[in-house]
Amino acid sequence: MLFTEKIGRNELDSNLDLNNKGKLGQALLSMRDNLNEVTKQNEIQKLQEQKRNWVIKGLAELGNVLRSNYDDTSELYFNILRTIINYINANQGGFIILTDGDKGKILELSSSYAYDRRKYLTKKIEIGEGLIGQCAYEKQITDITDIPEDYINITSGLGKSNPRNLILVPLVINDELYGVIELASFEVFDEHTIDYLTQSAESVASSIASVEINNKTKLLLEKTKVQAEEIASREEEMRQNMEELEATQEESSRKVEHLEQIIAELRKSKEKKSG
Secondary structure, eight states: OOHHHHHHTTOTTOOOOOTTTHHHHHHHHHHHHHHHHHHHHHHHHHHHHHHHHHHHHHHHHHHHHHHSOOSSHHHHHHHHHHHHHHHHTOSEEEEEEEEEETTEEEEEEEEEEETTEEEOOOOEEOTTSHHHHHHHHHTSOEEESSOOTTSOOEEETTEEEOOSEEEEEEEEETTEEEEEEEEEESSOOOHHHHHHHHHHHHHHHHHHHHHHHHHHHHHHHHHHHHHHHHHHHHHHHHHHHHHHHHHHHHHHHHHHHHHHHHHHHHHHHHHHHHO
């Protein structure tokens, strides 16, 4: 088969015998190399586009979860965690929320998810304490492949194993921390997965901020309602007291009038007897 026919079939690794080919042979080889380079660049661009689309699709799926209405915030946090874990094929993870503790802000595990089942754990972490606390303090993604011994075990059908990759994602928006998502996997997270997690974190942080504002507004409205009911109750009590006072005054007036009438009659009777 001729060299040009092979190139036409996109066989860009084809070789050409340059014996007696001269400038034409050199031109053909240059054309092959140029086509080969263009093909490689197109493949790279196609792969990058696929990765961008994968990130966009994942953010859209997460957005559907964030837009759903949940009466229980822990249920919202669990579904966020489950959606992220399933999309990036992680093996387990934890959703840690920044909340009020006895001595200030503290990190508290809200939800934990592993191998398609829910795990109920209780864990509180000080900011700056351990890997999670340090991630919260620095507000930067922590990507760890050299995981400390016995830091975390992944339970599967094959028993317990140490993960190959641990990633801690701070939930930050406008430099305000709302929590940390911890993810562990047997596989190493690639660059576009970390890009997805970075963008997801901002969306989740924004959602938590909205939830907190809504909860505070709800509590304020409830408090205002209670205060209004208390004021109305006190006003009703005062009204009743005023009515009772008026009734007492009217009764007293009647008694005074009655006494005055008796006194007047006694005086008349006395005057008649005297006359």
